[in-house]
Amino acid sequence: MAKYSKKAQDKIGEVMREFKEGKLKTSAGKKVTDRDQAIAIGISEAKDSGYKVPEEKEGDSSKKSKKENKKENKKESKKENKKESKKENK
16 A cells, blocks of 8 residues: 655645644635645645655546536436437427
8 A cells, every 4th residue: 555755744744734723725825624625735735845645546536426427417318308309209
């Protein structure tokens, strides 16, 4: 299993301390309120600093939420229903 280097862990810990103190800001300048976002910022900063950070697992970032999948399925079924009804009318 891939692990973070000691320096990467220190960098992520530093970012998390900023988050807990309420000093962590996004790139847009807004205050970070989500713990997961703070972790992502820490990992990103560690990568930018050149520390050993494991690669993201395949599929983690490409997975869509259930809500997005439902929307797509509804759109597809509506399109199919329209095509079928047009064929029946001809």
